[in-house]
Amino acid sequence: MIAPTHDVLQRIASAQAIPVLRSADPETALEDARILSQGGLSVVEVTFSIPDVEQVIKELSSWPGLTIGAGTVLHPAQATAALEAGADFLVSPIYDRWLINEGRRGGFLAVPGCATPTEIFKARQDGAELIKVFPIARLGGARYIKDLLAPMPELRLMATGGVRASDVTALISAGCSAVGIGSILTDAGLGSDPVARVKAFVSARLQAPSQS
Numbered sequence: 001m002i003a004p005t006h007d008v009l010q011r012i013a014s015a016q017a018i019p020v021l022r023s024a025d026p027e028t029a030l031e032d033a034r035i036l037s038q039g040g041l042s043v044v045e046v047t048f049s050i051p052d053v054e055q056v057i058k059e060l061s062s063w064p065g066l067t068i069g070a071g072t073v074l075h076p077a078q079a080t081a082a083l084e085a086g087a088d089f090l091v092s093p094i095y096d097r098w099l100i101n102e103g104r105r106g107g108f109l110a111v112p113g114c115a116t117p118t119e120i121f122k123a124r125q126d127g128a129e130l131i132k133v134f135p136i137a138r139l140g141g142a143r144y145i146k147d148l149l150a151p152m153p154e155l156r157l158m159a160t161g162g163v164r165a166s167d168v169t170a171l172i173s174a175g176c177s178a179v180g181i182g183s184i185l186t187d188a189g190l191g192s193d194p195v196a197r198v199k200a201f202v203s204a205r206l207q208a209p210s211q212s
Contacts (some may be wrong), residue, residue: 015043020182039198047071054085061086137162142174
């Protein structure tokens, strides 16, 4: 059963940091997700770059308390497969209206990827409730988010692409509803043990100032 869009938006906004998994194989993806979950993260995005990602989504959908996004969704067939496997929301690195239309028809959260103000404005006009700003590290980071929100403060943005753990607080403070991050499990600055790394990251996020 697909979770209502409003509920999924609330879970993402509450989590703020969304780990993005591009694991080499399904087994590694499940192990990575286990570490993230044990460390205290409740929303995970798994991408279509993972072989047999549908099986990963199906398994993760049975884990209590975990919200699963399917990422790198480029084609309608991928969207259908991810939702049938149990994904709660879909994320794409590109903007194509079919994704938003499918989300509205199916009652699920569809997050298109945009880079320019024009793309972002068009996506919002077409009905996107959360917009992925990608690749944020190349676009200017937190300063770019502030520049986007100055004339369009109503936007809900999720910054993704080249984000480090140390970038998350600045991006949230700049106005992001959430941040996609792929480096939590590999950031040596968070510690040597994988679960400890995630716990350190979560602890730091809880102590960080909230978006004003």
